[in-house]
Amino acid sequence: MTLFTELPDEARLWIFAADRPLSDAESQTLLETLAPFLNEWTAHGLPVRGQAAVLHHRFLLLAGYVPGGEISGCSIDAATRAVNAAARKLGISWVSPLVIFYRDAEGTVQHATRGQFRRLIAEGKVTAETPVFDLSLTTVGALRSGAFEKPAGRSWHARVFALAPQT
Structure with missing residues (x-):
């Protein structure tokens, strides 16, 4: 970045x-x-x-x-x-930073409440490969390292929403 x-x-x-x-x-x-x-x-x-x-x-x-x-x-x-x-x-x-931001299948940035995000996962519209954004970064170094946008399976979202991590 x-x-x-x-x-x-x-x-x-x-x-x-x-x-x-x-x-x-x-x-x-x-x-x-x-x-x-x-x-x-x-x-x-x-x-x-x-x-x-x-x-x-x-x-x-x-x-x-x-x-x-x-x-x-x-x-x-x-x-x-x-x-x-x-x-x-x-x-x-x-x-609110508690809202989840992600890219939909077309690559458009969307946002959802945590409940809505869980439903999207259950419906298969969000997977471990879905790009998500981490609004909790606090340093420019974290931004440069690529931590802002990455697949959900390699972010904190995998743990919180029980997404199978990417291999």
Whole structure:
């Protein structure tokens, strides 16, 4: 993955999932709206090297790194407020990270509650080969390693939903 090339693997990562696909124009406007915040973002008085990207027209990824410091508390709250304000401006709602995001048979990103996801598995519409997204990643390094999107059978989804792992 070539995102956030100017940030180290230990840079913090937050993933926000939109309730609907975003157009190219909405994605661009979202990033432009966040740019002033990213340019002024600080943590404990230190500048945060922040970047944002939109993936698959559904996911806003926000990354930040403070050389010699850490991002916590008020600086995370400020980032969340900026992301939520940008979303409100565009009429975007963020989905709970407890919702499961996956690709359907046509490759389109979909989302389902955990109950709905279990039904999709029972119906054979979701299998161990179905690509799923892990919104719980917390570092840019995990994103770079390919942990964001992978077959359900090789993710935490296999354990939680009793999917037979891929061989």
